[in-house]
Amino acid sequence: MVSPVANADEKGDKAIATVDSAVYKAKTQFLEYEATIKVPEKDDKKLSLGVYMKDDKRFTEFLAPSDVKGTKVLILSPTQMYVYLPAFKKVRRIASHVTDQGFMGMNFAQDEMSITGYAKMYTGEVTSEDDKTRKITMTQKADTGAPYAKVEMTVEKARNLPTELKYYSESGTHVKTETRSDYTCEKDFCAPVTLKMVDHTKNGASTTLARKKWKVNLDIPDSRFSKRALEEGT
Numbered sequence: 001m002v003s004p005v006a007n008a009d010e011k012g013d014k015a016i017a018t019v020d021s022a023v024y025k026a027k028t029q030f031l032e033y034e035a036t037i038k039v040p041e042k043d044d045k046k047l048s049l050g051v052y053m054k055d056d057k058r059f060t061e062f063l064a065p066s067d068v069k070g071t072k073v074l075i076l077s078p079t080q081m082y083v084y085l086p087a088f089k090k091v092r093r094i095a096s097h098v099t100d101q102g103f104m105g106m107n108f109a110q111d112e113m114s115i116t117g118y119a120k121m122y123t124g125e126v127t128s129e130d131d132k133t134r135k136i137t138m139t140q141k142a143d144t145g146a147p148y149a150k151v152e153m154t155v156e157k158a159r160n161l162p163t164e165l166k167y168y169s170e171s172g173t174h175v176k177t178e179t180r181s182d183y184t185c186e187k188d189f190c191a192p193v194t195l196k197m198v199d200h201t202k203n204g205a206s207t208t209l210a211r212k213k214w215k216v217n218l219d220i221p222d223s224r225f226s227k228r229a230l231e232e233g234t
Contacts, residue, residue, distance in 0.1 A: 009124075009125055009126070011125075011126050012123070012124030012125040012126050012136055012137075012138075013119065013123055013124050015124055015126055015134060015136050015155070016118050016119045016122060016123075016124040016136060016138060017119045018160045019118060019136075019153070019155055019160050019161070019162060020117045020118055020119050021160070022159060022160040022161055022190065023161065023162065024116060024117055025188060025189055026053075026189045026216045026217055027054070027055075027217055028052075028053060028054045028216070028217055028218055028219075028220045029051075029052075029053040029189075029191070029214070029215065029216055029217075029218075030050065030051070030052050030053070030213070030214070030215040030218060030220070031050070031051045031053075031191070031211055031213065031214050031215075032048070032049070032050045032051075032063075032211070032212045032213035032214075033048070033049055033050075033051070033195075033209040033210060033211055033212060034046060034047070034048050034209070034210045034212055035047040035048070035049060035106055035207055035208070035209050035210075036207065036208045036210070037105050037106055037107070037205075037206075037207050038205060038206045038207070038208075039105075039202075039205045040203045040204065040205065045105060046064075046065070047062060047064065047065070047068060047104060047105075047106070048062070048063040048064040048065075048212075049061065049062045049063060050063055050213075052220055052224055052225075054220050054222075054224070054225060055116070056076070056077060056116040056117075057074075057075065057076055057225040058073075058074070058075040058113055058114070058116075058225075059072070059073075059074055059075075059224050059225055059229065060072065060073040060074075060075075060113070062104065068104055069086075070084075070086035071083070071084065071085055071086060071104065072084040072229075072230045073094075073103065073110070073113075074225060074226075074227065074229070074230050075110065075113060075114050076225065077114070077145070078111075078114040078115075078145035078146075078147065079096060079145055080093075081093070081094040081110055081114065082094065082227055082230060083103075083230075084230035084231060089231075091227050091230050091231060094110060102199070102207070106197075106207040107176070107197040107198065107199040107202070107205055107206055107207040108195075108197050108207055108209070109147075111147035111148070112147065112167075112178070112197070114145075114147070115147070118138060118151075118153075120141075120144060121140060121141060121144045121145065121146035122138035122139060122140055122141060122144075122146060122151065123138070123139055123141055124136045124137065124138045124139070125137045125139075127152075129157070131157075132156065132157055132158070133154055133155060133156060133157060133163075134154075134155045134157050135152065135153070135154050135155070136152075136153045136155060137150065137151075137152050137153075138150065138151040138152070138153060147167075148167045148168060148169070148175075149168055149169060149170045149172070150167075150168040150172075151165055151166065151167055151168065152165070152166040152168070153165050153166075156183075159183070159185075159190060161180070161183055161190055161192075162180055163179065163180055163181065164177065164178070164179050164180070165177070165178045165180075173201075174200060175199070175200055175201050176197060176198065176199050176200060176201075177197070177198045177200065178195065178196065178197045178198075179194075179195070179196045180192035180194070180195050181193070181194045181195075181196075182194050184214075186214070186216050187216075189216045189217075191211070191214060192211070193210065193211045194208065194209070194210055194211070195208070195209040195211075196208045196209070
């Protein structure tokens, strides 16, 4: 199906750029999360993971439980992702047709994790606003690798921080909802303590990430974001 035609305006694009400035202000970050995965009629599953962020790059290492410990994911761009599985002791490239699938049972996919700025992937339209919130409908730009055809974002106006994102497929189906809450700030840098992704295509299965550690603008060498680092853990 053909993607929706972008219905943007200058105000909408400016609103997206303002969100980018608030969300991606830090040059580097390290975050440690505890993930709780809920699937209907199954016991909850918990994971621990650490995420290094620098520019457009992401390096994620699973820390617990023991059956996933040592698994690592490297994202260099929306089209260049690698995984290291300790059981096989090999680095493998993640095929583009599976980047929309949850990893380690989580409802967060590599697609969402690869986004390092909305303005370069989406054009926007402010669809409503009041004193406290603004709603922006973002439509994918052509040939940018945007993972979703449309995203509806609710933004807290005081700090220009997103509190809810609704993700839509090429066919216009509302497939996922992400909420970001309990923001805390270190000087000018703010990040949510809690992130939750609900997958509406899987009977409401969800993953909640609870932030346990957060460091901003620490020195992360470029070597961290390499295939060698996946194998060596350096």
